[in-house]
Amino acid sequence: MSAPSASGSVVLDPVDEQIVHALQIAPRVGFARLGEVLEIGETTAARRYRRLRRSGLVRVTLAVDPAALGLTVWHARIRCRPEGAEVVAEALSRRDDVSWVAVDASGWEVTCSVRSTAGDEAQRLITRQLPKSQSVLDVEVAALLHTFVGGSATDWAAWSTPLSAAQQEALAPDTPPVASAGDVATTVRPEDRAVLDALARDGRTPYAALARLTDSTPGRVRRRVEALLAAGITYFDVDVATAASGIRTVVALWLSVTPGSLARVGTALADHPHVPFAAAVTGRHNLTASLATRGFGDVYDTITTTLADLDGIVGYEVVPVGRRIKFADAxxxxxxxxxxxPVRAQRARR
Structure with a gap:
């Protein structure tokens, strides 16, 4: 890994990029297998990964899909007095039911994702607590209806693919065996919480360590985690810091799309290399997306080519993101x- 640049960012060397891309394909791949595929050796693979993680450049986590549990995800746009936006954003970022917190470039608007939880804590936050804040001028809330992209580690890569097709195929996880009736997952059980909490901090925690944590066996823990993954209740995610990805410009797109074109436009955005997240939502705009690029020139190109070529878009809004305070759940x-x-409660991610 190279030294920090003048701007404080770190430019990953080709091997580091290969390691991160490999983790996006197989988040729990063993270091021996990783070293074999990349032809760098097990010790080198382990050392480089640990350095990336220790430096705050990459993190593998396990997340719970709120929709799989029948919960609602809300996207809130909170317009604040300029002097209060940072305070509101920092307070929101410390809540376990809030993910992705950012302040727009003007310093007036805070955007966040709020997950409904037992006891309607999210509802109280949106309808009572935020509107009463002296710093808050207005709150606009939209419920997430359908996610087109943004629900797994393989949804988006931060750079051009550094792995060959053969390497990607070699890393592709094997299809797990058909689960027995006792291993089929339909929801998160109380006894799953300790394992999910540990994997929310480090998705590569060894099954042996998880077994000791829960007074179980590695095989039993592994089968349970695989059952939750197979049921779509959980998924692995790989967070890549902007210092490593080189992504310097992020904008939020809020689109108004005719009903007959919504699925087609959302799918087209999901296929775009600069779009890590796109979803259908309620509200005056019915589709939102994040556009992550290396500069506003790429934003302009996307608007004048990709969006311009899509029929059914009747209006759009582009909101530059100034500061990201919470990235997914990190x-x-x-x-x-x-x-x-420190682990306090299981965190589910959008």
Missing amino acids: RVVGDRLAPPE
């Missing part, structure tokens, strides 16, 4: 991922 310090906070 708090951000500068352009690095902050160390995981």
Whole structure:
């Protein structure tokens, strides 16, 4: 891994990029297998990964899909007095039911994703707590209806593919065996919480360590985690810090699309290399997406080519993101991922 640049960012060398891309394909791949595929050796693979993680450049986590549990995800746009936006954003970022917190480039608007939880805590936050804040001028909320992209580690790569097709095929996880009746997952059980909490901090925690944590066996823990993954209740995610990805310009797109074109437009955005997240939502705009690029020139090109070529878009809004305070469930310090906070409760991700 190269030294930091003048701007404080880190430019990953080709091997580091290969390791991160490999993790996106197989988040729990063993270091022996990783070294074999990349032809760098097990010790080198382990050392480089640990350095990337320790430096706040990459993190593998396990997330729970709220939709799989019948919960609602809300996207809130909170317009604030300029002097209060940072305070509101920081307070929101410390909540376990809030993911992805950002302040727009003007310093007026805070955007966040809020997950409904037992006891309607999210509803109280949106309808009572935020509107009463002296710093808040207005709250606009949209419910997530359908996610086109943004629900797994393989949805998006931060750079051009550094792995060959043969390497990607070699890393592709094997199809797990058909689960027995006792292993079929339909929801998260109380006894799953300790395992999910540990994997939310580090998705590569060995099954042996998880077994000791829960007084179980590695085989039993592995089967349970695989059952939750197979049922779509959980998924592995790989967070890549902007210091490593080189992504410097992020904008939020809010589109108004005719009903007959919604699925087609959402799918087209999901296929775009600069779009890590796109979803259909309620509200005055019915589709939202994130556009992550290396500059506003790419944003302009996307608007004048990709969006211009899609029939059914009747209006759009482009909101530049100024500062990201929480990236998925990882708090951000500068352009690095902050160390995981102590486990308090299981966190589900959008």
